[in-house]
Amino acid sequence: MRKNGEKAGIKPVYSKAKWWNNGPTFLPTIPMTSNTSPTYTTRISLRAKRISIRVLANNKVELVVPRGASIKQAERFLHSKKGWIEQALQQSKHLPQATLERPSTIHLRGINQRWSVQYGQQARLKEHGDQLLIPQADMPAAQQQLTRWLHDKAHTHLVPWLRSVSDELALPFNRVTVRAQKTRWGSCSAKHNININRNLLFLEPEVVRYLFVHELCHTVHLNHSHRYWATVAQYEPNYPQYDRQLRKAMLDIPVWAHP
Secondary structure (H helix, E strand, C coil): CCCCCCCCCCCEECCCCECCCCCECCEECCCCCCCCCCEEEEEEECCCCCCEEEEECCCEEEEEEECCCCHHHHHHHHHHCHHHHHHHHHHHHCCCCCCCCCCCEEEEHHHCEEEEEEECCCCCCEEECCEEEECCCCCCHHHHHHHHHHHHHHHHHHHHHHHHHHHHHCCCCCEEEEECCCCCCEEECCCCEEEEEHHHHHCCHHHHHHHHHHHHHCCCCCCCCHHHHHHHHHHCCCHHHHHHHHHHHHHHCCHHHCC
16 A cells, blocks of 8 residues: 555655655655666755755765745656756766875865874874874874864864954854855854854865855845845955855865865
8 A cells, every 4th residue: 555645666765854744755766767776865945946956975866845845846856857867876976986095285275274294193183383293093083183173273263254254244143153064165044143164274265255255145135036146246246256166166175074
């Protein structure tokens, strides 16, 4: 006996997200013509204006759904993109797999600092001139120490930098939190609380500043409307260029720095 909404040959997958008042999210798997069998998940986005699909690592497909979209709309959209999904999954198989290796140098472009990294020669993590001394010699123990160091660097440099830009633009915010985010560079809540990604340290200074402008403008318009982008342009006329760079920048982050 099939569950409500289940179709023959299509197995429903239920994500943790609630589809508001309609119970658990119904998300069909789509039979592929090849031997590809991806795992589907859904994410309800308060900012999204339309349904979209993201092909992730490890043969995963994420359906991003704006609040208010119906299950039928999402299902139709997913079926309509079957060919694109299969092509994207096939292409992802041919991409080189990133490996976790110890970095010998670390370049934090956002704050113009470059470090030479030495391992296993110190009782505790220490900065010595332009050298970063890491107690652990093996990964992933060394990675844990590196990411803690990176997080502290972000607190030390990015937080006051954001406050400075906020004062410069006269766009106040409430609170800032540094996070290790996989796909987002920053966010701003309705209460004007801002999250920033610690990996901004690896980006060029002008791109980091643009991200700050981007989030601070959300304290005026909590959306991506024409009025919002007009506000961004007022404070950063070159925002289209920096926005394009930001969208591609996650590919340049070293493997060890990913959460």
